[in-house]
Amino acid sequence: MRINVDYDRCTGHGICESLAADLFEVGGDGMVHLLSAGLPEDRRAVVESAVAECPTQALSLDG
Numbered sequence: 301m302r303i304n305v306d307y308d309r310c311t312g313h314g315i316c317e318s319l320a321a322d323l324f325e326v327g328g329d330g331m332v333h334l335l336s337a338g339l340p341e342d343r344r345a346v347v348e349s350a351v352a353e354c355p356t357q358a359l360s361l362d363g
């Protein structure tokens with residue numbers, strides 16, 4: 301499972317971070333940063349929630 305971030309769309313709302321602070325962090329640059337290169341399969345549900353709830357559709361999921 302891999303998360304893709306479209307940095308042209310991310311506006312740093314931080315909804316993803318509020319759902320999974322161990323996976324997403326909004327940096328001082330106002331963009332989300334992924335904190336884990338390999339995403340554990342058991343976090344799929346929360347990652348899918350982040351993808352669905354991102355207000356700018358900046359997140360997508362491969363695999």
Ligand code: SF4
Pocket residue numbers: 309310311312313314315316317324326331332353354355356357358359
């Ligand atoms: S919820 Fe979407 S717009 Fe907000 S920080 Fe996360 S990826 Fe960026």
